[in-house]
Amino acid sequence: MPVADDLISRTFRGLSSHISAARGRDPATANVSSLEILLTWPGVQAILAYRLANRLRRSGVPLLPFAVSYLSRVITGIEIHPDAEIGPGIFIDHGSGVVIGETAEIGENVTLYQGVTLGGTGFQSGKRHPTVGDNVTIGSGAKLLGPITVGHGAKIGANTVVVEDVPPCSTVVGNPGHPVRVDGRKVEGPDADWIHLPDPLQDAVKSLSARIKELEKQVAELSGSEQPDVEEPDGEPKKGRSSAGG
Numbered sequence: 001m002p003v004a005d006d007l008i009s010r011t012f013r014g015l016s017s018h019i020s021a022a023r024g025r026d027p028a029t030a031n032v033s034s035l036e037i038l039l040t041w042p043g044v045q046a047i048l049a050y051r052l053a054n055r056l057r058r059s060g061v062p063l064l065p066f067a068v069s070y071l072s073r074v075i076t077g078i079e080i081h082p083d084a085e086i087g088p089g090i091f092i093d094h095g096s097g098v099v100i101g102e103t104a105e106i107g108e109n110v111t112l113y114q115g116v117t118l119g120g121t122g123f124q125s126g127k128r129h130p131t132v133g134d135n136v137t138i139g140s141g142a143k144l145l146g147p148i149t150v151g152h153g154a155k156i157g158a159n160t161v162v163v164e165d166v167p168p169c170s171t172v173v174g175n176p177g178h179p180v181r182v183d184g185r186k187v188e189g190p191d192a193d194w195i196h197l198p199d200p201l202q203d204a205v206k207s208l209s210a211r212i213k214e215l216e217k218q219v220a221e222l223s224g225s226e227q228p229d230v231e232e233p234d235g236e237p238k239k240g241r242s243s244a245g246g
C-alpha cells in the first residue's frame with residue numbers, strides 16, 4: 001500500500017521536524033525525550049494541530065478544521081487560524097496567549113514566544129495580518145498589527161508593538177516598535193535616540209526666561225531700584241509618583 005506508506009513516512013518526517021525545531025531553540029529540551037516533547041510541549045502540539053486543521057481546510061472539509069483549532073486552543077492556549085500560512089521549522093516556546101490571524105503568513109524557521117499576537121488593527125477585510133520572513137524571532141508579548149512585513153532575520157523585542165514594516169536583519173523594540181540595530185550595528189542619526197528627544201517648548205521657555213531676566217536687570221539699573229529676586233525653575237520634569245496612577 002504505497003499511499004499509506006507515503007502518509008506514514010510524511011507524518012513521521014513532520015513530527016521529527018517539529019521536535020528538531022524545539023530541540024534547536026529551546027535549551028529546556030536538553031534532557032527530555034522526543035516523546036515527552038510531543039506529549040507536553042504546547043507549542044509543538046499547537047503546530048501539529050494547525051497542520052491538520054490547515055490540511056482539512058484546504059480539502060474543503062467543513063467544521064472540522066475549526067473544531068481542531070478550537071480544541072488546540074483549549075489545550076495549549078495558542079490560537080492559530082486554520083487559513084494562516086506557516087512555513088516549516090516554526091517553534092512556539094511556552095506558547096500560551098499566542099494568536100495567529102487568518103491572513104498571517106509566516107516563513108521558515110520562525111520562533112515565537114508566549115503572548116505574541118499577529119493580528120489585525122480593526123475590522124478590515126482581506127489581507128490584514130502580518131507577513132513574517134524567514135528566521136525571524138518574536139519576543140514574548142510582542143504585538144504585530146496590520147498587513148505589515150517583517151524582513152528576514154529580524155528580531156522583535158519582548159513587549160514590542162509593531163505597526164510598520166520591519167527591515168531585514170534588524171532588531172526592533174519599544175512602543176511604537178523602532179529599529180535599534182540593523183545588521184548588528186547600532187542605528188545612528190537624529191531620530192535614533194527615542195529616550196532623549198529635544199524639547200523645543202522647554203528650550204523656548206528657557207530663552208524667554210533669560211531675556212526677561214536681562215530686561216529686569218536693565219530696568220533696575222535705569223530706575224535705580226533693586227533687581228527682584230525671583231527663583232528660576234530648573235526646567236527638569238518633577239520626579240515621583242504620577243498623578244495618572246501607576
Ligand SMILES: CC(C)(COP(=O)(O)OP(=O)(O)OC[C@H]1O[C@@H](n2cnc3c(N)ncnc32)[C@H](O)[C@@H]1OP(=O)(O)O)[C@@H](O)C(=O)NCCC(=O)NCCS
Pocket residue numbers: 094113137138139140141155156157158159160171172173174180181186
Ligand atoms: C530584542 C532581543 C531579541 C535582543 O536582540 P539583539 O539584537 O541581541 O539586541 P541587544 O540585546 O543588543 O539590544 C539592542 C538594544 O535594545 C534594547 N532592548 C532589548 N530588548 C528590549 C526590549 N524587549 N524592550 C526594549 N528594549 C530592548 C537593549 O537594551 C539595547 O539597547 P541599547 O541600544 O541602548 O544598548 C531581546 O532583548 C528580546 O527581547 N528577546 C525576546 C526574548 C523573550 O521573549 N524571551 C522570553 C523567554 S520566556
